[in-house]
Amino acid sequence: MTTRARIRDGDQQAFGDLFDEFAKAVYNHAYRLTGDWSAAEDVVSLTFLEAWRLRERIEPEGGSLRPWLLGVATNVARNLRRSARRHRDAMARMPRPEAVPDFADELIGRVADAQHLDDVREAFVRLREHEQDVIALCVGTGLDYAEAAEALGVPVGTVRSRLSRARKKLELAATRRQVRGDRGTAVRPVKEST
Amino acid sequence: MNVFPDERDLSGGRHRDLKEFVMAEIQTRPRRNLLRPMILAPVLGVAAAAAVVLPLVLGGGTPAHAVEKNPDGTLTVTINEANDPKGLEANLRGMGYDVVVDFVPQGKQCSPRKRSDSWVPREQSKLTVFPPTVDMSDDPGYQLDLAKIGPGQTGVLMFAVGKEDRYVVAGIWAGISNGPVAPCELVDSDGAPLEVD
Numbered sequence: 001m002t003t004r005a006r007i008r009d010g011d012q013q014a015f016g017d018l019f020d021e022f023a024k025a026v027y028n029h030a031y032r033l034t035g036d037w038s039a040a041e042d043v044v045s046l047t048f049l050e051a052w053r054l055r056e057r058i059e060p061e062g063g064s065l066r067p068w069l070l071g072v073a074t075n076v077a078r079n080l081r082r083s084a085r086r087h088r089d090a091m092a093r094m095p096r097p098e099a100v101p102d103f104a105d106e107l108i109g110r111v112a113d114a115q116h117l118d119d120v121r122e123a124f125v126r127l128r129e130h131e132q133d134v135i136a137l138c139v140g141t142g143l144d145y146a147e148a149a150e151a152l153g154v155p156v157g158t159v160r161s162r163l164s165r166a167r168k169k170l171e172l173a174a175t176r177r178q179v180r181g182d183r184g185t186a187v188r189p190v191k192e193s194t
Numbered sequence: 195m196n197v198f199p200d201e202r203d204l205s206g207g208r209h210r211d212l213k214e215f216v217m218a219e220i221q222t223r224p225r226r227n228l229l230r231p232m233i234l235a236p237v238l239g240v241a242a243a244a245a246v247v248l249p250l251v252l253g254g255g256t257p258a259h260a261v262e263k264n265p266d267g268t269l270t271v272t273i274n275e276a277n278d279p280k281g282l283e284a285n286l287r288g289m290g291y292d293v294v295v296d297f298v299p300q301g302k303q304c305s306p307r308k309r310s311d312s313w314v315p316r317e318q319s320k321l322t323v324f325p326p327t328v329d330m331s332d333d334p335g336y337q338l339d340l341a342k343i344g345p346g347q348t349g350v351l352m353f354a355v356g357k358e359d360r361y362v363v364a365g366i367w368a369g370i371s372n373g374p375v376a377p378c379e380l381v382d383s384d385g386a387p388l389e390v391d
Contacts, residue, residue: 028201048216140198
């Protein structure tokens with residue numbers, strides 16, 4: 001029996017294996033959409049709860065469940081606020097992170113993230129949501145057009161056109177940002193040394 | 195183009211913690227009590243598009259839909275059975291709102307997709323109040339601000355509906371047309387149910 005069929009039939013062991021295989025992919029996809037690692041953890045939990053509830057929609061035959069899971073995650077991330085209210089009880093039971101285990105690593109991560117955010121997030125968040133979705137899926141996660149179409153429930157041509165539009169917008173924004181960045185380099189070392 | 199930071203693993207024991215949480219949840223919660231998903235029909239179009247979802251319990255003698263007026267003048271619309279769009283439309287028209295209501299099942303779209311020659315710009319036509327300003331945690335529904343529909347304008351409410359087990363999950367597309375709108379004829383489509391031009 002395929003993994004798809006096992007999960008569809010309610011096999012919790014198979015579902016646990018699915019979590020192990022794709023939690024990281026969902027986590028990173030969720031971060032790309034939310035810009036918040038903590039929120040991304042919540043999206044991971046809610047996505048797999050939703051996936052379990054929706055398991056009967058899984059076709060018994062087919063390829064990897066990654067596109068389908070990322071589609072569920074996309075919707076969960078987009079609706080996290082409402083989702084949180086609906087899942088209030090579950091959210092309250094969610095395990096919270098303990099103390100940061102390695103402050104230096106975390107700090108480095110934050111600096112790197114901040115630089116990325118400075119460079120990218122502003123342009124990214126100005127995209128339309130459905131453009132963000134295809135960028136996150138195709139550029140961030142590496143899904144091909146067909147997989148992204150499966151994830152989003154839209155035709156392949158729609159993915160292609162959305163991706164094209166989004167890329168043009170980001171490239172334009174990156175060009176503008178480069179101009180601003182060049183002007184700003186004189187003060188950057190001072191800021192970094194303080 | 196390096197758009198995103200490098201990928202991370204779930205730190206430390208978080209993978210284990212989250213997995214244990216999810217597995218415990220799915221083992222202990224009866225299916226009928228699982229909360230409804232936030233699965234939205236992809237929404238396209240030039241006019242206002244606000245999508246939310248809600249659980250709709252079939253059967254049980256509950257009314258097909260309910261409309262409640264809130265103190266701030268908005269409405270809370272709850273759809274219990276997605277089978278009577280024109281009944282809901284009549285209710286809303288009876289309250290003085292010039293609206294058309296259509297339910298669009300999965301695999302269908304309204305034809306024509308261009309139902310109006312002139313849509314009110316999105317920022318002026320948000321008929322849905324989202325996030326809601328009234329508590330709907332016990333009785334999920336849609337909060338609507340139909341007072342935004344001006345004289346001569348027509349509010350358009352399209353609900354994407356699907357049937358699964360005992361539930362119907364619906365998304366909403368809401369917009370305002372400057373003038374009348376073409377009737378919705380449901381036709382087969384592999385696009386998003388609420389796709390409009």
